[in-house]
Amino acid sequence: MGPDHASDWFWAVLESTRPRLSALESWLESQPREVLEAFALAYESAAESLADFSEGVSVDGEVWSEDSTEDLCLWVVGQGRGLWSSVVAGDLPLAEAARMYLGRAPLGPDVVTPWDGEVSDPGHRGYQSPGAIVHGVYRTRFAEDLHERLDGVRGD
Template identity: 90%
Template sequence: MGPDHVSDGFWEVLESTRPRLSALESWLGTQPQEALEAFALAYESAAESLADFSEGVTVDREVWSEDSTEDLCLWVVGQGRGLWTSVVVGDLPLEEAALMYLGRAPLGPDVVTPWDGEVSEPGHRGYQSPGTIVHGVYRTRFAADLHERLDGVRGD
């Protein structure tokens, strides 16, 4: 998949709210249910386009677990369109992005200020990343599990 499969609107939301997670939380809190679902699906799609999580990523001759690979890919998406595009088109190998994620390589020019992790709603603690805050907001606003809703949308 190329870099065009994720909407400009998704990237605009990330860029306009960064680095304040509470700003993203606030934006999500004003959107209709379908917008939260679309945001979550776009985030998921962008992450999945970077790697097959089940195959892992090899860093220092060690293959990462599925969960660790997924966390890395979610982190790359959270860094914004620039870094994500560099990885998805192959200009930056995922292994090099992993070293950045681990703090063992300098952050490249496509990485911007890290998210601050602050949330306004106490019920959103534990959802303190740009990829998971949508799940906390969805649960708070609609008293439903977004993972379950997305499984139904995707037909899983």
């Protein structure tokens, strides 16, 4: 999948709210259900375009678990279109992004200010990343689990 895989609006939302997670939280709180679902699907799709989580990523001779690989890919997406595009295009190996994620390599020019992790609604604690906050907002607003809802949308 190419660098334009995720919609422009998705990347614009991430860039316009960074580095304040509470700004992303507020934006999500103002959107209709369908936009929250589309945001979550775009985030998930962008992460999945980086690697097959089940295969893991090999970093310095160690193959990461499926969950760790997924966490890494979600982190890459959260860094914005620049880093994501570099990885998805193959210009930056995922293993090198993993070293950045672990603090073992300097953050490249495509990594911008880290998200601050502050949320306004105490009910959103535990969802303190740009990929997870949409799940907390969805649960608060619609009293439903977004993962289950998306499974129905995708037909899983």
